[in-house]
Amino acid sequence: MTVLFVLLSDIVLMGLLALANREATPLAAGRGMKVPFRAYGIGHLTCGLTASLVYPLLLVLFDRPIASFALGLLLIVLLWAGNRLKAAILSEVLVFSDVFLAGHALRYPRLYFGYAPLWVWPLVVGAFALLAWGVSLEPAARLGSVGMRIGIAAAILLAFAGFVAYVRRPNPRVEAFLANYPLTFDTQTDAATYTPIGAALLHVLWHGQRRHALRERFRFEEREVSPEEGSKGVLGESEKRHLLLVQAESLAPIGRLLGRPSVTPVLDRLAAEGASGALELDWRGAYTMRSEFAVLTGLKPRALETYGFDPYRLAAMVPMESLARRMKLQGYRTVVCHPNDGRFFDRNRVMPNLGFDEFIDLEALKKLDARFTKPEAYCGHYVSDEALLAWAAEYLEKAREPVFLFVVTMEAHGPWSKDKFPGAEKLTEVERYETHLKHLDAGLCRIVEAEEGRKASEAPGRGIDLCIYGDHLPGLGVLRGREDEIPSDTLWVRWPHRESVVSSSLRPERLTAINPIVPNDHDHPNKTNSSNF
Structure with a gap:
């Protein structure tokens, strides 16, 4: 009887995982229907293999069939619910690289788990408590000796480790398999074609086969620069203006999107006097590192293939061509400031690899300026945008050499809950978000x-050229589920006016006109045009 229950339990878990995977599959673009069986069969096959390995592993570890089935069911529900939450907020299914963000989620839980409804957490804790209680009540099935069960568990884990080792190395059989399943490296497109779990498997296989080649393809190689090349398009030393590039957290034209009055009169004035337009993004609600990477390198994230889902994983490993390197060639000191933990998104490793001379995180900022050790410089959990940009203006004013300063703001990061800042409980979610926009405007x-x-004072100084852009739409409740009517675009503004810059819609990789050349034959992309910041 126990053997029959085990077999039925495994079959049921296979079916439930396949159903959850099927339910999570986005509609194929332009078809209005689910994709045919052959395309998503790879996903359901993966579901079957996963369940057929995980349930036996739980069984030999706990020696309790019912509890093992319940735990397997709970894991499926958590995976399904996590995907539903991400899709609701970001309009994007889970991807394989999200696993690598797990450490960030545990280290900075507010930035990730804060979006989940509050009622979820008692439910999850209760489910695990109920499961633990059930395990204590269910007698051991005595499916074998302890030694035998340890041996089976070890065999399952070794089989998995062997599979990982097999696909991590260039392999003609894996390459031949992948040739039958072309990938776009667009999250929703691949998930619609192969189901989310199927796409995850294919992305993992591709990553295992190509990751080393990708690192070498995009690795920056130091080279000799002729005086003519280094000075091309460069003004005289005394004529160089400071360059301030601001990535504003969750900045979007919320007034226009929701038909509300603007709360950013200064930003509106800068847009009218200078140049501005929509920043065309393929992601919404998150993935700051994709926008940041594209702006700083001039590369589309999808050009990085599987690294494109989280491009800073690649940038943390190898030095890359970037705007900072181009500015250094033109005589600028390059500095980046982000008032947060420098380890977030591995920026402490990424920024040196992108050629910045100095990375100022929150701890360094506190040492540079005592005001950031005081509560007045904060709005809720994060450094106020007003205080940060005031510091940036002072920093550039004091600098004697020309500086390219890249500032990444933090204040407007969600969730925009009732405890976001004092008095937030009296405001709606949109009004809390607008409070942060007002601070940015100040x-x-x-x-x-x-x-x-x-x-006005005719004092000597270099002056400031400013460019500001939003990294992604805010994940506000009023914007969720409206991707058909509200695009993912944010905005960009350049000030003061320059004849060479016109108002238009731009992709993030075009914002600073770096334009790395990435030929179709995948030659090394180190050659760039000069910056048009």
Whole structure:
């Protein structure tokens, strides 16, 4: 009887995982229907193999068939619910590289788990408590001796380790298999074609086969630069203006999107006086590192294939061509400031690999300026955008050499809950978000005042060229599920006016006109055009 229950339990778990996978599959673009069986068969086959390995492993570990089945069911529910939550907020299914963000999620739980409804957590804790209680009540099935069960568990784990080792190395059989399943490296497209779990398997296989080649393809190689090349398009030393590039957390034209009055008069003025437009993104609600990487390198994330889902994984491993390197060739000191833990998204490793001379994280910022050790410089959990941009203006004003300063703001990061900052409980979610926009606008005002004050006093100084853009749409409840009517675009603004810059919609990799050349034959992409910042 126990053997029959075990077999039925395994079959049921296979079916439930396949159903969850099928339910999570996005509609194929332009078809309005699910894709045919042959395409998503790879996903359901993966579901079957996964369940057929995981359930026996749980069984030999716990020696309790019912509890093992319940735990397997709970794991499927958690996977399904996690995917539903991500799809609801970000309009994107889970991808294999999300596994690598697990450490960030545990280290910075508010930034990840804060989006889940509060009622979820008692439910999860209760489910595990109920499971533990059930395990204590269910007698051991005595499916074999302890030694035999340890041996079976070891065999399952060794089989999995062997599979991983097999696909991690270039292998003609794996390559031949992948040739039958062409990939776009667009999350939703691949998930719609092969189901989320099927796409995850194919991405893992591709990554195992190509990851070393990708690292070498995009690795920056130091080379000799002729005086003519280094000075091409460069102004005289005294004429170089400071360059301030601001990546504003979750900045979007929320007033236009929702038909509300604008709360950013200074930003609106800069857009009118300078140049501006939509920043066309393929992601929404998150994935700051994709926008940041594209702007700094001029590369589309999808050009990185499987590294494109989280491009900073690649940038943390190898030095890469970037805007910072181009600015250094033109005589600029390159500095990046992000008032958060420098380990987040591995920026402490990424920024040196992108050629920045200095990376100022929150701890370094506190040492540079005592105001950031005081509560007045914060709005809720994070450094206020107003305080940060005021510091940026002062930093550039004091700098004697020309500086390219890249500032990554943090204040407006979600979730926009009732405890976001004092008084937030009296506001709606959108109004809380707009509070942060007001602080950003006040910070921009400090930059404008510094620049206009310098001009009015005719004091010596380099002046500031400003470019600001939003990294992604905010994951506000009013924007969720409206991707058909509200695009993923944010905005960009350049100020003051330059004849060479016109208002238009731009992709993030085109924002600073770096334009790395990535030929179709995958030659090394180290050659670039000069910056048009």
